[in-house]
Amino acid sequence: MITAVEYHRSPLRFASARAASGRISARLGATFSSAVTGSLAPLRLVTLPEPRRPGPDWARVRPRLSGICGKDLALLAARSSPYLSPLVSMPFVPGHEVVGELLDDVDGLAAGTRVVIDPVLCCVARDVEMCAHCAAGHESRCDHVTAGTVSAGLQTGFCGDTGGGWSGMLVAHRRQIHAVPETLPDRRAVLVEPMACAVHTVRRAEIADGASVVIVGAGTVGLLVLLALREFAAPGQVYVVAKHAHQADRARTLGATDVVEPRRAARVLRRATGGSLQTPEHGSDFLLGGVDVAIECTGGSGLDSALRLVRAGGRVVLAGMPSSRVDLTPLWYRELTLVGAYASDSGGADRHADFVDAISLADAAALDGYVDAVYALGQWREAIGHAQEAGRLGSVKVAFDPTRD
Amino acid sequence: MSRPGFVLEVDERTPPVLIHRGEGFGVERFPLGTHVVYPPDSLPAVRDIDAAIALALQHPHGTDPLRELLTPSTRLTVVIDDICTPAPSMRAPDIRQRVVEAVLEIAAEQQVDDVELVAANGLQRRMTAAELRHLVGERVYGSFTPDRLHNHDAEDRANLVGIGATDAGHDVEINRRVAESDLVVHVSVVTSAIAGNCRSLAARIASYATVRDENAYATAHPGSDDAPAADRLGVVLERQVPIFVVEATLDHGDSARQLAFLGKREWEWSLRDQAAYVGVKRLNDLGPGRVRHRIWQHAQASYGVTAVCAGRPAEVRARTLETLHRQQLTEVDGQSDVVVFGLPSASASSVNSIMNPILAMSLGLGVYFNSFRGRPLLRPGGALILYHPMQQQFHPVHHPSYIDFFEEVLAETTDPATIASKYQDQFAGDEWYRHLYRNSYAFHGAHPFLMWYLGARALAHAGDIICVGADRPTASRLGFRTASTLADALEMASGKVGRSPSIAYLHGAPNTIADVR
Numbered sequence: 074m075i076t077a078v079e080y081h082r083s084p085l086r087f088a089s090a091r092a093a094s095g096r097i098s099a100r101l102g103a104t105f106s107s108a109v110t111g112s113l114a115p116l117r118l119v120t121l122p123e124p125r126r127p128g129p130d131w132a133r134v135r136p137r138l139s140g141i142c143g144k145d146l147a148l149l150a151a152r153s154s155p156y157l158s159p160l161v162s163m164p165f166v167p168g169h170e171v172v173g174e175l176l177d178d179v180d181g182l183a184a185g186t187r188v189v190i191d192p193v194l195c196c197v198a199r200d201v202e203m204c205a206h207c208a209a210g211h212e213s214r215c216d217h218v219t220a221g222t223v224s225a226g227l228q229t230g231f232c233g234d235t236g237g238g239w240s241g242m243l244v245a246h247r248r249q250i251h252a253v254p255e256t257l258p259d260r261r262a263v264l265v266e267p268m269a270c271a272v273h274t275v276r277r278a279e280i281a282d283g284a285s286v287v288i289v290g291a292g293t294v295g296l297l298v299l300l301a302l303r304e305f306a307a308p309g310q311v312y313v314v315a316k317h318a319h320q321a322d323r324a325r326t327l328g329a330t331d332v333v334e335p336r337r338a339a340r341v342l343r344r345a346t347g348g349s350l351q352t353p354e355h356g357s358d359f360l361l362g363g364v365d366v367a368i369e370c371t372g373g374s375g376l377d378s379a380l381r382l383v384r385a386g387g388r389v390v391l392a393g394m395p396s397s398r399v400d401l402t403p404l405w406y407r408e409l410t411l412v413g414a415y416a417s418d419s420g421g422a423d424r425h426a427d428f429v430d431a432i433s434l435a436d437a438a439a440l441d442g443y444v445d446a447v448y449a450l451g452q453w454r455e456a457i458g459h460a461q462e463a464g465r466l467g468s469v470k471v472a473f474d475p476t477r478d
Numbered sequence: 479m480s481r482p483g484f485v486l487e488v489d490e491r492t493p494p495v496l497i498h499r500g501e502g503f504g505v506e507r508f509p510l511g512t513h514v515v516y517p518p519d520s521l522p523a524v525r526d527i528d529a530a531i532a533l534a535l536q537h538p539h540g541t542d543p544l545r546e547l548l549t550p551s552t553r554l555t556v557v558i559d560d561i562c563t564p565a566p567s568m569r570a571p572d573i574r575q576r577v578v579e580a581v582l583e584i585a586a587e588q589q590v591d592d593v594e595l596v597a598a599n600g601l602q603r604r605m606t607a608a609e610l611r612h613l614v615g616e617r618v619y620g621s622f623t624p625d626r627l628h629n630h631d632a633e634d635r636a637n638l639v640g641i642g643a644t645d646a647g648h649d650v651e652i653n654r655r656v657a658e659s660d661l662v663v664h665v666s667v668v669t670s671a672i673a674g675n676c677r678s679l680a681a682r683i684a685s686y687a688t689v690r691d692e693n694a695y696a697t698a699h700p701g702s703d704d705a706p707a708a709d710r711l712g713v714v715l716e717r718q719v720p721i722f723v724v725e726a727t728l729d730h731g732d733s734a735r736q737l738a739f740l741g742k743r744e745w746e747w748s749l750r751d752q753a754a755y756v757g758v759k760r761l762n763d764l765g766p767g768r769v770r771h772r773i774w775q776h777a778q779a780s781y782g783v784t785a786v787c788a789g790r791p792a793e794v795r796a797r798t799l800e801t802l803h804r805q806q807l808t809e810v811d812g813q814s815d816v817v818v819f820g821l822p823s824a825s826a827s828s829v830n831s832i833m834n835p836i837l838a839m840s841l842g843l844g845v846y847f848n849s850f851r852g853r854p855l856l857r858p859g860g861a862l863i864l865y866h867p868m869q870q871q872f873h874p875v876h877h878p879s880y881i882d883f884f885e886e887v888l889a890e891t892t893d894p895a896t897i898a899s900k901y902q903d904q905f906a907g908d909e910w911y912r913h914l915y916r917n918s919y920a921f922h923g924a925h926p927f928l929m930w931y932l933g934a935r936a937l938a939h940a941g942d943i944i945c946v947g948a949d950r951p952t953a954s955r956l957g958f959r960t961a962s963t964l965a966d967a968l969e970m971a972s973g974k975v976g977r978s979p980s981i982a983y984l985h986g987a988p989n990t991i992a993d994v995r
């Protein structure tokens with residue numbers, strides 16, 4: 074038997090969580106936190122049987138650290154779109170950012186190896202006929218995430234059969250498993266998955282050499298996107314919109330040209346890129362002018378800013394899972410290109426898989442201190458509460474250590 | 479004969495003294511021995527202003543009467559000082575309206591056909607229709623707009639022409655209409671002998687490049703031998719076109735009738751003044767920001783005209799200064815370790831607008847600090863204490879480049895030289911600021927720089943600058959320290975000036991000029 078934090082949404086709970094979280098705009102964050110950590114929370118600490126290995130290419134993994142991600146928080150607060158509901162299977166154990174220990178030998182990897190998990194559950198893992206996307210190396214676009222040997226789930230951490238990182242054990246397909254170099258400690262290895270998403274985002278952004286970029290949001294996603302941007306693209310100026318001082322410091326360390334507070338972003342980018350600042354009757358200022366590419370990394374109101382800061386004909390890339398409504402007038406009027414960037418892929422024959430590059434980058438980069446808050450599973454309320462307020466509390470990534478009591 | 483200025487030494491019997499602190503004021507008990515420098519009384523106002531104007535036009539200094547300078551073929555341009563003087567604005571009719579009407583009447587009698595009016599706003603914002611109407615009056619406004627009454631545009635390449643070079647070798651570009659006139663009549667209003675940025679006609683009708691090259695907004699340093707930029711430009715201008723200036727000087731004014739007590743010495747307050755003080759103070763303390771702002775920023779004041787003088791610029795200027803000195807100069811015995819200024823809410827660049835922190839700095843360090851003759855009231859290395867709330871408030875339409883100057887430039891440095899070399903051209907070349915200056919109602923992109931430089935001498939001279947009652951983050955962005963009371967400020971300054979410094983409070987600046995012996 075294993076200990077796990079389980080997500081067990083019922084329609085009724087879903088509705089109440091949504092209603093409760095809807096009040097955050099009017100009231101303090103405390104309300105929000107209590108909606109996800111209080112009695113209404115769709116989470117519970119449970120004892121479960123060990124997950125079953127669906128086939129010979131699967132291995133059991135014991136998580137050593139598992140991160141709490143914006144996607145998880147959005148789901149818990151019912152801020153995420155019901156769109157994804159058919160792509161998960163209930164109940165499930167969350168946790169898709171995982172560094173763990175392999176418990177079984179599997180195709181060239183010995184039990185005991187320290188591994189990270191690429192959570193995408195694509196055709197190969199599901200043992201179904203390859204969809205066109207998987208065949209082309211775009212596994213994150215897989216059409217078969219509800220089919221095959223395991224239950225529906227876009228990723229490990231959303232699938233009822235595989236288990237997830239917030240537990241004592243999960244199962245992973247060989248294809249999902251990557252060995253971790255000796256030199257990469259757990260607290261950096263747990264950042265490999267979000268790093269892979271960041272690398273993928275940068276590839277999706279298709280940034281021309283010398284192009285100006287604004288990264289909206291400087292939480293884990295924003296900071297890692299900045300890091301990946303410096304590594305896998307050759308942008309000109311890179312601006313980061315950061316709410317908190319520690320985020321700004323980190324962004325500067327990672328090579329941001331300039332870091333600005335949200336309320337100043339439009340003015341600073343206007344100064345930097347020319348053009349004019351326009352003030353509508355309602356809503357935020359926007360630019361006629363602006364940067365070539367905006368990368369939205371807040372999973373929230375940052376999209377509105379991104380749309381207003383990018384030049385006509387520019388690109389807006391969604392790295393964070395969108396969870397708020399937005400006025401798309403600038404998309405239409407400025408003829409912008411809106412690009413999604415979900416998870417990571419192998420990229421076909423032409424390049425390394427995002428995950429492989431992410432491992433090298435996490436190994437090389439100065440990411441110490443990014444995981445500074447680690448909780449036992451039993452402290453899930455505190456952990457989630459901390460993650461909700463991570464920016465304000467000076468943290469980047471909050472994680473569970475399922476080996477702790 | 480009006481009373482001369484004098485210096486009061488604070489003793490046990492001295493009542494608390496009034497002090498401005500932005501859109502508000504209060505009374506302060508200064509330490510015993512503090513020198514409070516009061517200006518002389520205003521000169522008596524001219525009773526019949528129209529007669530004084532007619533007389534000035536008929537008997538100008540250094541030139542023939544205006545009538546004799548005009549023929550039917552004269553291309554005449556009347557240049558009018560913009561609303562930056564006086565601050566606050568003069569209650570209608572503005573003296574400029576009377577002078578312009580008189581000049582135009584003579585021009586009509588002489589059958590002059592080609593007459594245009596140019597508002598000399600320099601790098602300041604364009605004036606609105608209402609403001610222009612206020613300056614020249616309904617009749618003139620109605621007959622000259624839209625084709626023959628314009629705001630000057632220092633960025634309008636098509637309407638700026640070179641007229642030669644200064645001694646310093648800089649080309650001088652000015653307003654084309656002015657350059658191509660047979661006669662320019664400059665209608666000017668002067669309220670202070672240390673008017674700083676609003677003084678020179680040439681600077682107000684020049685191109686931005688000329689203003690920059692000649693540093694034409696810089697205050698002429700009293701006591702320095704350098705010919706001020708205003709004079710250097712003026713020489714070139716007068717070689718190009720004859721200038722006939724009509725200059726009116728104003729008295730201290732009263733910021734709206736109920737604020738009359740502001741200009742008086744405290745122990746002379748009548749019961750009415752005391753009641754008015756209590757009433758306005760209460761309104762001021764209770765009123766929400768917006769109400770308070772309306773009272774102060776949009777207050778028009780009644781001013782008396784103390785003299786109207788016409789003729790050649792240099793001769794008129796000498797007479798104007800003499801007139802102003804009679805109601806502004808107060809003899810002071812020596813410099814002080816500490817000098818206190820109470821900054822009001824109105825300055826030349828905040829008329830009908832908002833006094834932002836940079837303008838407050840410029841008023842305190844540029845205008846007030848330079849309100850001296852001989853040498854500064856503050857000893858070198860002494861402590862300057864400013865009373866002003868320094869709220870982080872900007873007028874988004876009038877002062878867009880000020881916002882970026884505050885957020886971007888001052889966040890990096892407050893040093894005028896660094897600011898000038900690194901940022902000024904960048905701001906001046908910013909297309910958006912240029913667009914807003916030319917087509918909206920914004921100050922020129924480089925304007926905050928020129929305002930900041932006005933304070934350069936004080937920045938270098940003062941050992942410490944402390945703001946009483948200021949918003950701490952804002953003051954610290956400006957490079958100043960903050961204290962909540964005068965006692966705290968003096969405590970903070972004690973490192974520089976000791977425990978029993980000599981203190982001077984310049985009451986009623988900028989209408990007071992300390993003649994420091």
Ligand SMILES: [Zn+2]
Pocket residue numbers: 142143144169170266267
């Ligand atoms: Zn994640």
Ligand SMILES: [Zn+2]
Pocket residue numbers: 195196197203204205206207208212214215216217
């Ligand atoms: Zn597939």
